[in-house]
Amino acid sequence: MSVPDPIIRIESVSKSFGKDLALEHLDLSLAPGEFVTFLGPSGCGKSTTLRILGGFETPSTGKIIIENQDVTALPPNKRNVNMVFQDYALFPHMTVRQNISFGLELKGMGKADIKLRLDEITAFLELESYVDRYPAQLSGGQRQRVALARALAPDPALLLLDEPLSALDAKLRGQVQQELKSIQRRSNKTFLFVTHDQEEALTMSDRIIVMNNGRVEQDGTPEELYFHPANRFVAEFIGExxxxxxxxxxxxxxxxxxxxxxxxxxxxxxxxxxxxxxxxxxxxxxxxxxxxxxxxxxxxxxxxxxxxxxxxxxxxxxxxxxxxxxxxxxxxxxxxxxxxxxxxxxxxxxxxxxxxxxxxxx
Missing domain, CATH: 2.40.50.100 (RNA polymerase II/Efflux pump adaptor protein, barrel-sandwich hybrid domain)
Incomplete structure (x- = not known):
């Protein structure tokens, strides 16, 4: 059985902010349909990596290859990538329908195609009954799904999620974790998720990349990292x-x-x-x-x-x-x-x- 080509390649990427080194020679590949989590303490480089992939930061050295295209110098709107932010960044003055359609309009899609895609994505995420509501009229879990719908609607190769569950209470967070994993499985999209929550990473991921001080400490399945940690940092960071x-x-x-x-x-x-x-x-x-x-x-x-x-x-x-x-x-x-x-x-x-x-x- 042949192994699919990586959909994302991060090649020798480093990033400095003045004298501060945020990332040091990062080399990673992501396969199509993987749910990959960057896990680590604050300041370890995980969100910087996400922003570089999304085009919001430019690496000091190295390349970003998406679907065999070098996108290192391309802005966010020229990459086949979408991002779900921590606060979801929904437009409060727009309905669910308008929020989801906005990105499709920017891509130049016609009204008929936008309606077709809107119907598909709202049915897929069970949002049909909420399309005329405003974000303030939705629960935290519903806003999460709208943010995902808006990000998935343009059919990106990669979805970046920067701690999108951190604002939810513990009970709702557990429910949304399972829902998010189910959406990823059904959509077969490559998800790159950032969190500092070890339990969240273990629960949701196919693969976890543990980072510290801008470097990868270990890259493996949740089971590998938990039962066979590479070093003391990983052993202490993930569980007791x-x-x-x-x-x-x-x-x-x-x-x-x-x-x-x-x-x-x-x-x-x-x-x-x-x-x-x-x-x-x-x-x-x-x-x-x-x-x-x-x-x-x-x-x-x-x-x-x-x-x-x-x-x-x-x-x-x-x-x-x-x-x-x-x-x-x-x-x-x-x-x-x-x-x-x-x-x-x-x-x-x-x-x-x-x-x-x-x-x-x-």
């Missing part, structure tokens, strides 16, 4: 985790053998730049990957300790366990509340598999 530092003793297949306070542990080795024997490394273990046992388990890795803290979280409980013979090292685990309530002050065993402990680079 435990960190274990140990000395490399060797390699067994795709696992590294570590010594940790006299105990032998095995962890999933990074895909590149294998550390050498004797090198100190850090590994990440997600809280839900640790299991509690009254007897020594048959897992590849085990530790014994005492519970020193419990936090009730509703359907689950966070347990803090101080590991024996490790100079006070503590591991944290998520367990079902019923299991957590039964764990007492006696010594207990923790178990986890080698594949559930990711040895980090850097």
């Amino acid at each position: 985790t435990n960190f274990i530092s140990g000395e490399v003793r060797g390699v067994e297949g795709r696992n590294l053998v570590l010594e940790w306070h006299g105990q032998t542990l095995r962890g999933h080795a990074p895909s590149a730049s294998l550390p050498k024997s004797g090198e100190l490394v850090t590994a990440s273990i997600r809280l839900e990957r640790l299991s509690f046992h009254t007897k020594r388990p048959a897992t590849e890795n085990v530790a014994q300790g005492r519970v020193v803290g419990k936090t009730f979280l509703g359907s689950r409980m966070a347990i803090d366990l101080q590991v024996e013979d490790t100079n006070g090292c503590t591991l944290k685990a998520y367990v079902d509340t019923a299991i957590g309530q039964d764990i007492g002050d006696d010594l207990v065993w923790l178990g986890w598999e080698a594949d559930h402990m990711a040895v980090l680079r850097g």
Whole structure:
């Protein structure tokens, strides 16, 4: 099966604002129909990348290729790209019908073609009954759909979304996340989404690009980033985790053998730049990957300790366990509340598999 050509290529793009470097040699490709999320803290370069793709900023170096055309120097209206802004940027004095039609009129479409496209897009997004309303008469979720309809109506190759859900309350935000993902799937458009919300990124994305200080820290599926983070920054930024530092003793297949306070542990080795024997490394273990046992388990890795803290979280409980013979090292685990309530002050065993402990680079 042939792999489709990238619809977007970002080639060695850098961007400086005076002496401040916002992006450093960014190289990325996006495939047709992908839902890709840029995730990272404020100031990491994700919104700058979006603005460069949209034509609102010019890169200091590098190229932007869209549908095999170099658009680096082209303004926004000359690119087959549309953008949904954080505040949706709907015209308050225009009805839904007028807001959606506006961009089509700018493209020079005739009235008959505009009506046909308007009917198609409002039916697709279930907005038919709202076309004569003004933005102030719509809910937050409805305004979101109108902004999407306006952006999708000209049939762009790429849709850019700059934190478009940040103004919604938590309940509505969850609903719109699912709706947005469904729209992307049904339209088969390439969506490039920007957020600093890790849960939002994990929920919606086919692929996540984690950025920090203008550079890509890791590029992969939500599962890859969560369970096999490339480095400490990614491990800490996406979810909660435990960190274990140990000395490399060797390699067994795709696992590294570590010594940790006299105990032998095995962890999933990074895909590149294998550390050498004797090198100190850090590994990440997600809280839900640790299991509690009254007897020594048959897992590849085990530790014994005492519970020193419990936090009730509703359907689950966070347990803090101080590991024996490790100079006070503590591991944290998520367990079902019923299991957590039964764990007492006696010594207990923790178990986890080698594949559930990711040895980090850097």
